[in-house]
Amino acid sequence: MTVLSVLWFFLIFVLIAGYFILDGFDLGVGVLYPFVAKNDEERAVARRSIGPVWDGNEVWLLTAGGALFAAFPAAYATTFSGFYLAVMLVLFGLIVRAVSFEFWAGDRAWRKLWDVCFFLGSLLPALLLGVAVGNIFAGIPMDANGDYAGIPLLGLVTPFTLLTGVLGLVMFMAAGASWLALKAPEGSELRSRAAKLRMPLQVAALAVFVVVSAFALAGGVAPEMAPELGILRVLFAALVVAALVAAFVAGKKSDLLAFLAQSAAALCLVGLLACSMFPNLVVASAGSVGDAITLMSAGASELSLTYMTIILCIGLPLVLVYHVVIYRTFRGRLTEKDMAH
Template identity: 70%
Template sequence: MTFLQILWFILIFVLIAGYFVLDGFDLGAGVLYPVLGKNERDKAVVRRAIGPVWDGNEVWLLTAGGALFAAFAPAYATTFSGFYLAVMLVLFGLIVRAVSLEYRAHDPKWARLWDVLFTVGSLLPALLLGVAVGNIYAGIPMDAAGNYSGVPLLGLITPFTLLCGLLGLAMCLAAGASWVALKAPKPSDMQDRAAKLRMPLQIVALVLFAAVSVYALVIVQPEMAAQLGVVRWVFAILFVVAVVAAIMAGKKNCDIGSFVLQSAAAVCLVALLAASMFPNLVVASADSVGASITIASAASSELALSWMTGIACVGVPLVLIYHVIIYRTFRGRVADDELDY
């Protein structure tokens, strides 16, 4: 493995972490939409809370997919072709969510339909992306060419991958509740509901994290227990500390602190995944004919990685500047005169 190969392994997980943090609270707010939106005004607050930022947040997912394609094409080919139906369901959810969010305020006749589609379109990516990650870690059957050889979609659903999906969903829900509690007018019944939902969801995320960790180390990949290095322990402990700290901040009514710490926990979870996967990109199951896809076996040429690094040095700062501008522009709680979206 070369420096550039390791660098792009890290950068892809950085992009995934950016998506998990930023679009995670969008998806979580969408799933909680029927619970938080008790009336038309409350629903408008949820839509306005994520309306100015959701499309920019999705850029991180597109960039992560593009970076995987350019830096590690075999891993991209195996995952995107093997998980084709799941990927299409995720894309369907993202498209439906976008359409419903844009049409909801301009088409009151079909308001109930758009509300349902907004929730469903948020739920599918929040759940299925975690299921996909669970499969990549646990291992999938591949043929000698590295193609997925299992049963489409149904072959990807196992108790472990479902637990991973539920963990990802719980993290999104906790982030969504934290974001709405931060953005909703205060005092208001809606802000209180979001703040009360925040702690139970964070506790559920902790319980699911413990279940996934035990399941992974005891049943799915028992050999990983012997290889569990200091870095992995550090990220696991930091995840627990961040969630507990987020709970404590929420109990003190520090909405911004709770949201930031919840976001930090999401970053630690992705970092733990990266440390646990290294140097693998896609793990081969026990019954797989083909070998695991690693950084060294899937990496593009050094020239291609060099060009990508140069482009990233220009593109990533521009994306960060955009996010700083957009979040500063729409900072603060949603006001009554800003409910149209």
């Protein structure tokens, strides 16, 4: 285990956090879409609220996958081969969602179909990504070569992974409600419905987080953790709770503060996951022939990690500037002028 391998371990979680926060509210809007948007005008507002940013937000997921492949190829091979069907379902959902965006405005005769595709294309990734994270955290059966040795797809579904899937889904939905309340026209019924849904979803997210944490600790699901990061785990867990409570309270006064607090809760949740996983990349479940994949066993060469770090120093600022420009350009609530384009 080297300094660069540790650095890239946490950088991959930073990329995951970027996706969880940014594409999280996109997926949340899609899941809430049938429940908050009651007519074509409101559906257009919901789509327009994420239209300028959703494709850029997905870059964080692609970058995280690419970084995992380059920095820890053994972990990439095990996770992507073991979760092959789940990964394909996630990709299918993202593709269907993208197609629905393109066709909804220009194909009025099939709008109901594209509405369903938008909902399902958001629901599948929102649920399955949490299930996948639960499996990586709790452990998967592996053979002596470090390959997944369980039943495809069905072997990944356990009570704990279902709970983590629900946690991810509820967090996405709370983020989506927060974003819609922030972007919908002031005084509109759409904004009112989103704001009303936001608070119970944040309470549900807090409740599910407590249940998942208790299950992980009391049920012996949590992997062997690095003792030196114990304080950080407690800190991040407390921050998740504090951020969700702050989002709930802030929602009564400011939609922007509620969204920022919800995003902070997502960031802290990923930080808690990173500190709980370290130094494991893929945990081997009980009864596995193979050992867990760790930083010590899966890291790429120092030369590869050095080149990746150089590329990161060049590329990451450009990506951040892009996001700042996009979000600044499309800041504020949607207006009739925005809907005309």
